[in-house]
Amino acid sequence: MPNQRISLPKDRIRILLLEGVADSAIALLGAAGYTNIQRESKALEGEALKAALQGVHLLGIRSRTQLTAEVLEAADRLIAVGCFCIGTNQVDLATAKRLGIPVFNAPFSNTRSVAELVMGEIVMLLRRIPDRSRSAHDGGWDKSATHSREVRGKTLGIVGYGNIGSQLSVLAEAFGMRVIYYDTVPKLGHGNVVAAASLRDLLAAADVVSLHVPETAETTGLIGAAELAAMRPGAILINNARGRVVDLDAVAVALREGHLLGAAADVFPEEPKRNGERFVSPLQGLPNVILTPHIGGSTEEAQERIGEETARKLSDYSDSGATLGAVNFPEVTLPARPSGTRYMHVHRNVPGMLAALNEVFSRFSLNISAQYLQTDPEIGYVVVDADQVADPEGVLAALRQIPGTLRARLLYERS
Numbered sequence: 435m436p437n438q439r440i441s442l443p444k445d446r447i448r449i450l451l452l453e454g455v456a457d458s459a460i461a462l463l464g465a466a467g468y469t470n471i472q473r474e475s476k477a478l479e480g481e482a483l484k485a486a487l488q489g490v491h492l493l494g495i496r497s498r499t500q501l502t503a504e505v506l507e508a509a510d511r512l513i514a515v516g517c518f519c520i521g522t523n524q525v526d527l528a529t530a531k532r533l534g535i536p537v538f539n540a541p542f543s544n545t546r547s548v549a550e551l552v553m554g555e556i557v558m559l560l561r562r563i564p565d566r567s568r569s570a571h572d573g574g575w576d577k578s579a580t581h582s583r584e585v586r587g588k589t590l591g592i593v594g595y596g597n598i599g600s601q602l603s604v605l606a607e608a609f610g611m612r613v614i615y616y617d618t619v620p621k622l623g624h625g626n627v628v629a630a631a632s633l634r635d636l637l638a639a640a641d642v643v644s645l646h647v648p649e650t651a652e653t654t655g656l657i658g659a660a661e662l663a664a665m666r667p668g669a670i671l672i673n674n675a676r677g678r679v680v681d682l683d684a685v686a687v688a689l690r691e692g693h694l695l696g697a698a699a700d701v702f703p704e705e706p707k708r709n710g711e712r713f714v715s716p717l718q719g720l721p722n723v724i725l726t727p728h729i730g731g732s733t734e735e736a737q738e739r740i741g742e743e744t745a746r747k748l749s750d751y752s753d754s755g756a757t758l759g760a761v762n763f764p765e766v767t768l769p770a771r772p773s774g775t776r777y778m779h780v781h782r783n784v785p786g787m788l789a790a791l792n793e794v795f796s797r798f799s800l801n802i803s804a805q806y807l808q809t810d811p812e813i814g815y816v817v818v819d820a821d822q823v824a825d826p827e828g829v830l831a832a833l834r835q836i837p838g839t840l841r842a843r844l845l846y847e848r849s
């Protein structure tokens with residue numbers, strides 16, 4: 435191993451992991467040399483979150499921790515965020531970018547788990563199992579075929595044909611379902627699936643509607659009273675996407691009136707922050723409804739994969755500046771070099787930035803051996819390797835003085 439000095443020794447890089455991130459994350463970060471790791475089982479909010487973030491360099495969260503602009507701006511040392519899940523709507527991504535903080539996630543490590551849960555729910559709801567199971571637990575005996583149906587031959591309408599939607603379509607076809615989908619962008623349909631021309635067309639044709647869109651301004655309130663009325667009488671609605679996509683009060687009315695024959699919801703507009711906190715929903719107590727506590731992706735297999743994938747992205751970024759897989763940042767990756775110095779620089783995307791950066795290296799008589807710049811409309815991110823190890827503190831100070839600089843760090847120096 436060559437003589438190596440890192441800008442900040444790994445044992446001084448503070449890592450905070452909230453919401454019960456899996457052991458695989460700790461194992462990966464430990465193997466990468468990070469020892470200063472604090473793991474908490476719960477989500478934090480407000481002042482408690484801000485206080486906990488003081489001095490933290492790398493933060494890991496799941497879906498419950500809300501990283502608002504105020505929280506991000508108060509985090510004095512934060513260099514990257516890892517969402518140990520798929521959704522990133524809990525993070526103010528634009529603010530994180532403006533502060534030079536890349537946000538990573540695990541885009542398909544729990545895809546299969548969600549798709550399997552939905553298949554199970556379709557079978558259970560078409561057979562009215564929730565009510566019969568509850569009745570049997572209470573000593574009842576409801577042996578009738580009324581409103582109990584096979585899955586085979588029914589039409590599944592998938593809203594959002596991305597990773598989960600398309601995985602679900604494969605499973606559903608294997609069960610003999612006819613599958614249609616609606617997505618706002620053109621998609622390659624697997625098997626025999628057919629694209630619906632509009633959301634309304636899908637709602638009018640499906641026996642079961644399953645939602646798999648992200649939470650965005652466009653998808654908030656996507657399914658309200660009008661959309662429910664457009665669904666077939668006796669249809670079933672399943673939401674394992676995000677709570678705000680559906681108007682739950684309207685779903686409760688549709689269930690009470692018998693227009694919908696069943697529903698499953700794994701996600702809710704307001705979710706408890708920790709296990710044991712009271713959960714309230716307008717769907718509680720309604721017939722043929724499955725309510726689950728946001729566990730669509732919560733299998734041991736998925737959590738282990740997510741822990742490893744997201745932790746690797748955080749350690750790669752901290753070690754070498756790689757932003758591959760960042761959801762709010764230009765993607766840059768350069769193989770680490772055995773010797774020399776590596777700097778990263780995040781800046782507003784204004785003309786002349788590369789010239790200004792190169793002038794700094796030339797001023798310090800440093801030979802640039804590799805350089806990788808990527809920009810998006812707002813920011814630029816560059817990783818620069820210099821052959822020599824000379825006055826890194828001076829170089830860093832000069833880089834930070836370039837107008838438009840959001841962040842600069844020395845990633846390593848090796849001789």
Ligand SMILES: NC(=O)c1ccc[n+]([C@@H]2O[C@H](COP(=O)([O-])OP(=O)(O)OC[C@H]3O[C@@H](n4cnc5c(N)ncnc54)[C@H](O)[C@@H]3O)[C@@H](O)[C@H]2O)c1
Nearest residue numbers: 520521594595596597598617618646647648674675730731
């Ligand atoms: N319940 C859980 O535990 C759980 C687990 C994983 C993911 N999720 C949620 O599921 C969502 C989907 O996950 P994914 O991995 O399939 O994401 P994805 O990005 O692969 O797919 C989302 C799809 O939705 C489409 N879309 C976006 N806006 C739309 C609109 N208005 N109408 C129709 N389609 C639209 C996109 O084009 C894309 O194809 C995630 O964003 C997350 O919020 C929940």
Ligand SMILES: O=C(O)CC[C@@H](O)C(=O)O
Nearest residue numbers: 496497498519520521731
């Ligand atoms: O694990 C979680 O908290 C969220 C799971 C899921 O909603 C996701 O976005 O991956």
